[in-house]
Amino acid sequence: ARAAFEDSSRSRKRRDWVKLIYNSVVSPDEILGQMRASEPPSQGPSMDDDDFFTVASSAPAKTEEELDQTKEPVNLDDLKAWEDEELLDSIRSLFITGSSSQ
Amino acid sequence: MAQAPTVLHFSGHQYLRHRLVLSILSGKPVRIDKIRTDDKNPGLRDYEVSLLRLLERATNGTIIEISVTGTAILLKPGIIAGGSITHECPLSRSMGYFLEPVIMLAPFAKKPLQLTLRGITTDDHDLSVDIIRTVTLPHLQLFGLSDGLELRIKKRGSAPLGGGEVQFLCPIVKQVKTLNFVDPGKVKRIRGISHAVRVNPQFSNRMIEAARSVLNRYIPDIYLYSDVYKGEESGKSPGYALTLLAESTTGAMHCAEAISKPGVAPEDIALTAARALLSEIKKGGVVDRQHQSLVLMMMVLGSEDVGRCRMGEPTARTIQLLRDIKECFGTAFKITSAEPNDPESAELVLSCYGIGNVNANRSLA
Numbered sequence: 001a002r003a004a005f006e007d008s009s010r011s012r013k014r015r016d017w018v019k020l021i022y023n024s025v026v027s028p029d030e031i032l033g034q035m036r037a038s039e040p041p042s043q044g045p046s047m048d049d050d051d052f053f054t055v056a057s058s059a060p061a062k063t064e065e066e067l068d069q070t071k072e073p074v075n076l077d078d079l080k081a082w083e084d085e086e087l088l089d090s091i092r093s094l095f096i097t098g099s100s101s102q
Numbered sequence: 103m104a105q106a107p108t109v110l111h112f113s114g115h116q117y118l119r120h121r122l123v124l125s126i127l128s129g130k131p132v133r134i135d136k137i138r139t140d141d142k143n144p145g146l147r148d149y150e151v152s153l154l155r156l157l158e159r160a161t162n163g164t165i166i167e168i169s170v171t172g173t174a175i176l177l178k179p180g181i182i183a184g185g186s187i188t189h190e191c192p193l194s195r196s197m198g199y200f201l202e203p204v205i206m207l208a209p210f211a212k213k214p215l216q217l218t219l220r221g222i223t224t225d226d227h228d229l230s231v232d233i234i235r236t237v238t239l240p241h242l243q244l245f246g247l248s249d250g251l252e253l254r255i256k257k258r259g260s261a262p263l264g265g266g267e268v269q270f271l272c273p274i275v276k277q278v279k280t281l282n283f284v285d286p287g288k289v290k291r292i293r294g295i296s297h298a299v300r301v302n303p304q305f306s307n308r309m310i311e312a313a314r315s316v317l318n319r320y321i322p323d324i325y326l327y328s329d330v331y332k333g334e335e336s337g338k339s340p341g342y343a344l345t346l347l348a349e350s351t352t353g354a355m356h357c358a359e360a361i362s363k364p365g366v367a368p369e370d371i372a373l374t375a376a377r378a379l380l381s382e383i384k385k386g387g388v389v390d391r392q393h394q395s396l397v398l399m400m401m402v403l404g405s406e407d408v409g410r411c412r413m414g415e416p417t418a419r420t421i422q423l424l425r426d427i428k429e430c431f432g433t434a435f436k437i438t439s440a441e442p443n444d445p446e447s448a449e450l451v452l453s454c455y456g457i458g459n460v461n462a463n464r465s466l467a
Binding site for chain 2: 017018020021022028029031032066067068069070071072073074076078079082088090091092093094095096097098
């Protein structure tokens with residue numbers, strides 16, 4: 001579990017945040033690498049479709065809308081990692097009781 | 103604002119609150135369109151209309167135009183008036199939704215704000231009143247606001263029926279202090295509030311016990327307060343929650359919270375909160391992730407000096423706020439790695455040159 005944690009942090013290291021934030025049009029969620037995998041790739045109008053009317057928007061009918069919310073949804077699977085003793089010990093240096101050598 | 107103000111233009115229902123705040127603080131009108139145009143139920147939601155009403159009441163001379171379909175709004179900001187206001191929050195969102203933007207505006211009002219809110223005090227989407235009282239307000243103290251800054255929780259109200267009541271008192275300032283906060287220090291104590299309303303008060307103690315089982319290994323200085331509200335003060339619906347906060351030797355704070363869910367034991371709620379706190383601490387920085395927006399907003403408004411702040415990885419909201427701040431004030435932050443020698447570190451130092459916002463509304467007593 002600890003390795004997985006470090007992997008995710010390593011892949012994000014050394015990003016040029018200034019460039020990502022100010023010089024691109026990528027949405028904040030995409031910057032953070034939370035691209036919604038569930039979203040199907042939008043396909044062009046298919047030929048065998050005889051329907052005269054087509055749905056104008058490609059927006060998927062979401063049952064749960066994205067709220068303008070401050071709290072981030074808690075991912076219980078991510079928190080499971082904290083059952084691991086090694087990970088628990090890894091942040092000991094952030095507390096006053098931890099050794100300062102690290 | 104004497105010069106012909108340029109209209110800020112945004113799209114979508116997301117990030118509505120900080121955009122309205124930017125508009126009111128800068129005095130620039132804002133137009134927000136494409137609000138849920140593709141939705142089955144297009145336009146503004148009841149809580150968004152309620153928020154607009156609250157902002158209208160807290161200011162003087164604000165003109166809000168909402169299009170017939172409710173998918174576009176134009177807000178021409180007036181001055182922030184402050185004073186005594188009472189607002190009924192709709193039950194679709196908790197008080198945090200309304201308090202967060204108000205907290206950014208209130209210091210720049212003409213008169214100190216006394217806001218009474220009624221509704222839901224704690225929910226899963228926005229900062230709960232406990233977080234606002236114990237974490238948000240101390241964050242404001244970094245900017246020189248302290249005397250008279252208070253949030254009183256008079257009654258608690260859980261979803262879905264609410265029934266809570268809080269009073270928010272905010273002093274006014276001439277100018278906020280420039281922040282220079284880059285030393286995270288080490289966590290020296292953990293505090294928490296465990297509350298339970300309209301359920302067995304023992305739940306509160308069970309949560310405390312479970313949270314301690316995770317946190318006790320780190321430091322002995324853990325004090326979790328069991329906050330039991332009874333009778334009239336406990337609102338209309340049952341619920342319980344655990345709010346935890348860690349404070350470092352330099353005053354850096356991190357917080358986490360977990361709220362009761364049907365069919366989940368109080369112990370599990372507490373474990374979730376405790377683990378969320380640990381991952382929050384691991385992410386580093388000197389301000390809590392959920393408070394990045396508030397801190398950045400105050401940094402921009404600071405005196406004409408360079409403010410610096412160390413943060414963990416920015417959230418999506420923070421990224422959008424940084425973009426919107428640039429759009430509104432023309433201020434771009436400088437973002438550098440906090441530990442240039444440590445490639446593993448994801449912590450950043452954000453610095454900016456304050457715009458020197460002076461509270462012109464302030465009545466001189």
